[in-house]
Amino acid sequence: MSTLTASGKGEIRRVLEAIVGPGGVLSDPDELMVYESDGLTLFRALADFVVFPTSAEHVSAIVKVANRENLPFVARGAGTGLSGGCLPTEGGIVISLMRMNRVLEVDYDNQIAVVEPGLVNLHLSWKVGPRGYYYAPDPSSQQACTIGGNIANNSGGPHTLKYGVTTNHVLGLEVVMPDGEIVWLGGKTREACGYDLAGVFVGSEGTFGIATKVAVRILKKPQAVKTVLAAFDEIDRASAAVSAIIARGLVPAAIEMIDHLTIQAVEDAFNCGYPRDADAVLLIELDGLAVGLEAQAERIVAACREAGAREIHTAKNEAERQLLWKGRKSAFGAYGRVSPAYMVMDGVIPRTKLPYVLRRVNEIVAAAGLRVGNVFHAGDGNLHPNLLYDPRKPGDEARVVAAGAEIMKVCAEVGGSISGEHGIGLEKSDFMPFIFSAADLSLMHRLKNAFNPTGLCNPGKIFPTKKSCVEVGPVAYRPHAIEEKGLAQRF
Amino acid sequence: MPPALLEKLRATVGPANVLTGIELTPYVVEGRTPEAAVFPGSVEEVAAVIGLAAETARPVTPWGGGTAASAGIPTARTGLVLGLRRLGRLLEHEPGDLTATVEAGMTVETFQTALRSRGQWMSLDPADAHLATVGGVLATNASGPRRHLYGTARDLLIGVTVVTADGAVVRGGGKVVKNVAGYDLPKLFVGSYGTLGVIVEATVKLRPLPDHERLVCIRFERLKDAGAAVRSVMASDLIPNAIELLDATASTAISVTGAALVVGFDGLREQVDWQCAELARLAGACGGHEAQPLQADTWSSLGTAARATSPVTAAVMTFAVLPSQVAEMMEQGAGVARARGLNTAWAAHAGIGVVRAMVAADVVPTEPAAIAVVLAEWREMARGGGGHATLEWAPLAVKSLVPVWDDPGAAARIMERIKAQLDPQNILNPGRFVAGI
Numbered sequence: 021m022s023t024l025t026a027s028g029k030g031e032i033r034r035v036l037e038a039i040v041g042p043g044g045v046l047s048d049p050d051e052l053m054v055y056e057s058d059g060l061t062l063f064r065a066l067a068d069f070v071v072f073p074t075s076a077e078h079v080s081a082i083v084k085v086a087n088r089e090n091l092p093f094v095a096r097g098a099g100t101g102l103s104g105g106c107l108p109t110e111g112g113i114v115i116s117l118m119r120m121n122r123v124l125e126v127d128y129d130n131q132i133a134v135v136e137p138g139l140v141n142l143h144l145s146w147k148v149g150p151r152g153y154y155y156a157p158d159p160s161s162q163q164a165c166t167i168g169g170n171i172a173n174n175s176g177g178p179h180t181l182k183y184g185v186t187t188n189h190v191l192g193l194e195v196v197m198p199d200g201e202i203v204w205l206g207g208k209t210r211e212a213c214g215y216d217l218a219g220v221f222v223g224s225e226g227t228f229g230i231a232t233k234v235a236v237r238i239l240k241k242p243q244a245v246k247t248v249l250a251a252f253d254e255i256d257r258a259s260a261a262v263s264a265i266i267a268r269g270l271v272p273a274a275i276e277m278i279d280h281l282t283i284q285a286v287e288d289a290f291n292c293g294y295p296r297d298a299d300a301v302l303l304i305e306l307d308g309l310a311v312g313l314e315a316q317a318e319r320i321v322a323a324c325r326e327a328g329a330r331e332i333h334t335a336k337n338e339a340e341r342q343l344l345w346k347g348r349k350s351a352f353g354a355y356g357r358v359s360p361a362y363m364v365m366d367g368v369i370p371r372t373k374l375p376y377v378l379r380r381v382n383e384i385v386a387a388a389g390l391r392v393g394n395v396f397h398a399g400d401g402n403l404h405p406n407l408l409y410d411p412r413k414p415g416d417e418a419r420v421v422a423a424g425a426e427i428m429k430v431c432a433e434v435g436g437s438i439s440g441e442h443g444i445g446l447e448k449s450d451f452m453p454f455i456f457s458a459a460d461l462s463l464m465h466r467l468k469n470a471f472n473p474t475g476l477c478n479p480g481k482i483f484p485t486k487k488s489c490v491e492v493g494p495v496a497y498r499p500h501a502i503e504e505k506g507l508a509q510r511f
Numbered sequence: 512m513p514p515a516l517l518e519k520l521r522a523t524v525g526p527a528n529v530l531t532g533i534e535l536t537p538y539v540v541e542g543r544t545p546e547a548a549v550f551p552g553s554v555e556e557v558a559a560v561i562g563l564a565a566e567t568a569r570p571v572t573p574w575g576g577g578t579a580a581s582a583g584i585p586t587a588r589t590g591l592v593l594g595l596r597r598l599g600r601l602l603e604h605e606p607g608d609l610t611a612t613v614e615a616g617m618t619v620e621t622f623q624t625a626l627r628s629r630g631q632w633m634s635l636d637p638a639d640a641h642l643a644t645v646g647g648v649l650a651t652n653a654s655g656p657r658r659h660l661y662g663t664a665r666d667l668l669i670g671v672t673v674v675t676a677d678g679a680v681v682r683g684g685g686k687v688v689k690n691v692a693g694y695d696l697p698k699l700f701v702g703s704y705g706t707l708g709v710i711v712e713a714t715v716k717l718r719p720l721p722d723h724e725r726l727v728c729i730r731f732e733r734l735k736d737a738g739a740a741v742r743s744v745m746a747s748d749l750i751p752n753a754i755e756l757l758d759a760t761a762s763t764a765i766s767v768t769g770a771a772l773v774v775g776f777d778g779l780r781e782q783v784d785w786q787c788a789e790l791a792r793l794a795g796a797c798g799g800h801e802a803q804p805l806q807a808d809t810w811s812s813l814g815t816a817a818r819a820t821s822p823v824t825a826a827v828m829t830f831a832v833l834p835s836q837v838a839e840m841m842e843q844g845a846g847v848a849r850a851r852g853l854n855t856a857w858a859a860h861a862g863i864g865v866v867r868a869m870v871a872a873d874v875v876p877t878e879p880a881a882i883a884v885v886l887a888e889w890r891e892m893a894r895g896g897g898g899h900a901t902l903e904w905a906p907l908a909v910k911s912l913v914p915v916w917d918d919p920g921a922a923a924r925i926m927e928r929i930k931a932q933l934d935p936q937n938i939l940n941p942g943r944f945v946a947g948i
Contacts, residue, residue, distance in 0.1 A: 041939045049584075091570060129742060130864070174691045185689065187698070188666050203921040209898045210663075210863050211831035212702055214919040214926050214945035219665055223691050243748040263607040269630060269719030269886045271609075308750060312782040368687040372607040400689045403606075437690040442633030444692055463933070464694045470928035482693065 046070040058101040067108035076232035084200035097169030104446025109480035137168025155182040174223030176441040178274040181399035187222040194233035200478035228471035242307035250324040251298035258300040259374035261327035275399030289354040292347035359408035367431035368441040402440035512546040538575035548592035563676030570904025575647025575707040584942035608867030615646025631739040634661035670714030676934035721777035729799040741796040754862035764816040817858040821871035826905040832898035883912035916945040
């Protein structure tokens with residue numbers, strides 16, 4: 021929290037209330053605490069205000085107040101982020117977009133929707149679903165996360181293997197710039213007019229401004245879908261199957277891997293039909309034309325058999341398919357069955373390096389005296405090792421953080437990246453030098469200066485810096501206020 | 512140019528790789544001759560050459576295959592042409608990763624040939640692939656008909672190495688297909704026309720070659736009906752890889768009579784067969800004639816169809832509009848030109864709303880002013896529907912009357928600031944791009 025005086029704070033609160041109305045500003049520390057973390061509860065920082073605008077003009081006015089008062093500000097969606105990207109590291113104003121959640125326009129002829137940033141990802145597919153359309157990027161948190169948050173992090177999901185990530189689906193955005201000006205970057209038509217600012221904005225983790233309207237592509241739902249579960253006795257064989265599928269000239273909609281420990285957790289929780297004794301399963305989905313889908317599935321099955329799959333099962337109907345996916349999409353929650361807490365890692369490697377890197381991950385985790393569950397986008401090489409630990413055990417959390425850094429180093433060493441979809445945020449800013457040189461970071465910094473010259477817009481993120489003075493970094497576990505009040509629980 | 516600088520350039524890249532005097536003829540654009548053309552043989556040499564240019568604030572014009580040399584406004588101050596043709600190696604291709612890293616000076620065709628030999632391709636099909644280089648295609652955001660399904664350079668480029676205006680070698684993105692670490696620098700450099708840095712290496716996502724591919728043409732009496740067929744195809748379950756709409760003039764470039772809807776499909780043979788039959792049914796319901804398969808070599812003619820129909824071209828303009836506006840834009844645009852005695856040809860990537868129009872210079876002695884009036888009217892039509900227009904090709908006399916680039920509105924300010932941050936001396940392709948950048 022910044023060092024505003026009580027009277028200064030009261031005055032700013034009145035100014036903010038004049039913009040958004042009396043029900044749109046929080047400044048009581050108890051209420052602010054709800055917004056001190058995102059999905060990565062390792063980091064906490066308290067804002068001075070949380071404000072709930074309902075229009076771009078509101079956002080612009082709030083940003084102008086922040087500039088006038090020299091207060092940092094940061095946009096926040098559903099708070100499902102996993103890198104601390106929306107934390108008010110230096111206090112100031114959290115601008116919640118949750119009241120800007122409308123679908124403004126759907127143009128089915130041109131397959132475009134214009135939405136507000138607080139719209140929940142899945143709600144867009146619900147809206148256009150009855151007409152046979154959907155919004156393709158499908159992060160696992162899609163029931164809660166917002167389109168605006170997806171833009172900040174350039175979110176992916178299981179089906180990005182075939183359909184690409186958020187940036188491939190955003191045509192244009194209305195943005196409140198860090199100085200309060202409202203600007204359209206891109207538009208509804210293709211071809212940027214000048215630099216591809218919409219492309220640069222997506223994935224900038226809230227440091228280039230705040231999106232207030234978003235024009236996205238909506239896609240026709242595929243005519244047919246086929247989901248295959250292949251079980252392996254050795255995880256290396258499952259990894260080899262991923263490369264074998266690609267080598268056969270197939271790009272399925274999704275190839276997900278779920279390892280032994282995760283299978284146990286998921287089966288305990290949901291009983292979704294994964295063979296408990298398998299070392300790993302691959303969940304493979306094909307979609308597209310009904311014609312030829314069977315032939316493609318046969319190729320997949322053949323590739324898996326050749327790689328040594330023990331058993332292969334195809335979902336017979338939509339209910340079975342949903343059950344297979346439930347295991348994948350709910351795996352994170354299911355870890356609660358096997359561990360009091362876990363921390364999800366996010367790294368990317370070249371697909372062909374999967375066997376080597378998974379072995380290294382296991383070594384690192386074992387050396388740290390921890391356990392790991394892997395459930396991830398194998399087709400993209402996007403790893404999610406989940407390090408299981410007990411936050412009440414002294415030193416566990418620190419070991420998790422140290423092991424996480426080691427895993428990121430391995431990803432970097434094999435030519436990969438330190439984040440595939442969760443972002444850098446606070447968590448990984450000090451890892452950036454693993455993959456970027458000083459010259460690379462300098463260029464990024466200059467780009468940031470072009471959008472955000474004062475640095476007030478979401479400070480302290482992405483770039484390696486001295487840690488901020490607020491409570492961030494590995495800390496001993498303490499229950500969050502909303503846990504104490506029984507409003508939420510860790511799982 | 513100061514003799515000392517020339518000596519330094521020769522010492523850097525070797526005397527044989529610095530062209531001066533009469534040797535510069537191929538690098539003259541709109542009558543403007545550069546001081547020298549320099550051909551570095553490595554990334555380090557590119558950095559050294561740009562460093563030397565920066566010392567004396569000399570303009571640098573990156574040059575790949577020269578196929579887009581006339582795009583934009585030629586640089587007013589003379590400086591160096593920086594040729595990338597000696598950076599032509601395929602650095603890495605791992606089929607199991609579906610990625611490849613290539614130097615910027617390799618031609619697209621050479622790159623594709625190498626990839627094809629291992630069953631893959633870069634899903635980008637710009638015109639003049641035998642001349643155009645990977646770096647040039649990225650810098651100009653060139654594309655072709657298959658962008659309908661596979662997108663453009665922005666969707667494929669996952670990593671880029673550039674030399675910036677201060678001679679630094681900078682990498683953005685990486686070598687993996689999914690990556691959100693740091694800002695998306697590949698997006699910044701795609702379509703930046705060499706104004707922010709010189710692309711020297713690129714890593715792209717690849718796709719497996721499809722089992723089969725087929726191009727089908729359906730003739731229509733009226734363009735309007737072809738436009739209705741496009742909408743019908745888009746609302747169907749079909750997954751075409753290209754949807755091209757050609758007016759009766761442009762269609763002569765592919766030896767077809769009348770307005771033509773040309774649709775491509777790829778995949779398994781049974782998928783292609785089924786889709787062709789379904790297309791014929793949908794198009795027939797909109798008044799289309801019988802579907803005819805086209806030769807595979809027609810693909811490469813599609814992107815340039817509008818321009819190829821006249822021996823002398825007065826101007827080429829490209830429009831970005833909504834797909835539903837394409838047929839109307841083509842008909843009304845042709846009408847506007849006809850009313851002023853100008854012949855035109857129109858072709859479009861109809862499913863994504865990118866339209867290209869050529870003004871022929873073969874009928875009347877074409878006064879730049881007369882052409883400019885039509886181009887300005889066209890641009891207003893596109894803007895009226897929420898789109899925009901770029902003057903892709905025209906003589907300088909026309910470009911001086913009609914802005915090459917459309918107005919990016921309030922975003923221009925951000926673009927100017929990016930340029931100022933990355934190229935404070937304004938030496939990279941100065942004045943060639945949007946908003947005077």
